[in-house]
Amino acid sequence: MSLQRLAMPGLRIFLTGAGVSAESGIPTFRGAEGYWTVGAREYHPQELATHYAFTQMPEEVWAWYLYRRAVCRAAPPNAGHLALVEAERLLGEQFLLVTQNVDGLHLRAGNSRERTFEVHGNIDYYRCSENCVAEHFALGEGFLPFAKDQKLSAEQQALLRCPRCQAWARPHVLWFDECYNEEFYRYDSSRTAAARAVALISVGTSGATNLPVQMGYIAAQRGAFLVDVNPEQNPFSQLAQQQGGSWLRESASTGLGKVVKAMQHG
Numbered sequence: 543m544s545l546q547r548l549a550m551p552g553l554r555i556f557l558t559g560a561g562v563s564a565e566s567g568i569p570t571f572r573g574a575e576g577y578w579t580v581g582a583r584e585y586h587p588q589e590l591a592t593h594y595a596f597t598q599m600p601e602e603v604w605a606w607y608l609y610r611r612a613v614c615r616a617a618p619p620n621a622g623h624l625a626l627v628e629a630e631r632l633l634g635e636q637f638l639l640v641t642q643n644v645d646g647l648h649l650r651a652g653n654s655r656e657r658t659f660e661v662h663g664n665i666d667y668y669r670c671s672e673n674c675v676a677e678h679f680a681l682g683e684g685f686l687p688f689a690k691d692q693k694l695s696a697e698q699q700a701l702l703r704c705p706r707c708q709a710w711a712r713p714h715v716l717w718f719d720e721c722y723n724e725e726f727y728r729y730d731s732s733r734t735a736a737a738r739a740v741a742l743i744s745v746g747t748s749g750a751t752n753l754p755v756q757m758g759y760i761a762a763q764r765g766a767f768l769v770d771v772n773p774e775q776n777p778f779s780q781l782a783q784q785q786g787g788s789w790l791r792e793s794a795s796t797g798l799g800k801v802v803k804a805m806q807h808g
């Protein structure tokens with residue numbers, strides 16, 4: 543399938559999901575490694591990644607996030623991430639990266655903060671759970687390493703407080719029982735960008751969340767060229783095929799290598 547249209551001028555949006563980080567060894571969210579034991583009970587990630595769980599057992603939710611963060615911090619960016627850094631270098635202001643990944647690997651690989659929208663947040667940051675201030679703060683080098691099923695010490699608990707009001711701090715991530723917004727997650731900016739994109743390239747996402755799927759439909763309605771990179775069929779691969787776009791049925795690193803080449807040479 544031809545990728546020539548990727549070389550046309552205009553905004554090109556890359557929309558990434560967990561599949562991009564799979565090649566760095568980060569387990570997928572819904573995989574077996576995501577489970578967490580509290581007492582005699584095993585929790586599913588979708589139960590723990592909620593505001594409700596945080597209100598019931600903040601120490602346990604924090605311990606789970608600190609473990610996942612330690613896994614992300616130990617993982618190196620892979621060739622797929624580096625291809626996206628190259629894409630930004632080539633396209634400049636005609637490049638936008640919208641990622642569902644909270645692992646921060648795109649930024650560590652070298653994509654700019656300005657052109658990377660982390661629409662589900664970033665596990666390396668925390669903010670006030672009471673929203674006393676619309677700001678997020680880096681966890682820095684604290685809490686590393688953090689073992690699976692490790693418990694928070696009293697000293698660690700005392701550190702996980704809002705620097706302003708001393709309420710519990712919370713991970714700077716979007717939970718399943720919360721809504722997107724512009725302030726923390728660039729909701730409006732992402733939708734607006736999708737409406738003016740000439741191409742949308744989705745990579746390694748199952749299309750299970752709301753904003754990314756909306757972006758796919760908005761871009762399709764406006765006639766953008768759609769490319770999906772994923773070994774498995776998903777809503778984006780179907781949409782791309784329906785719209786005369788392209789489904790690259792391969793890994794993120796291989797597919798992104800082809801996409802970036804096509805942007806240079808058509």
Ligand code: APR
Pocket residue numbers: 558559560561562564565570571572642643644662745746747748749750751771772773774776792793794795
């Ligand atoms: N290259 C490309 N794609 C891959 C690879 C790979 N090497 N390995 C797996 N995939 C694909 C899978 O086929 C699947 O479609 O990546 C996708 C991963 O899907 P999910 O685990 O559902 O990840 P994602 O789409 O990012 O999830 C969205 O849901 O759980 C929440 O907030 C969490 O951000 C996450 C969101």
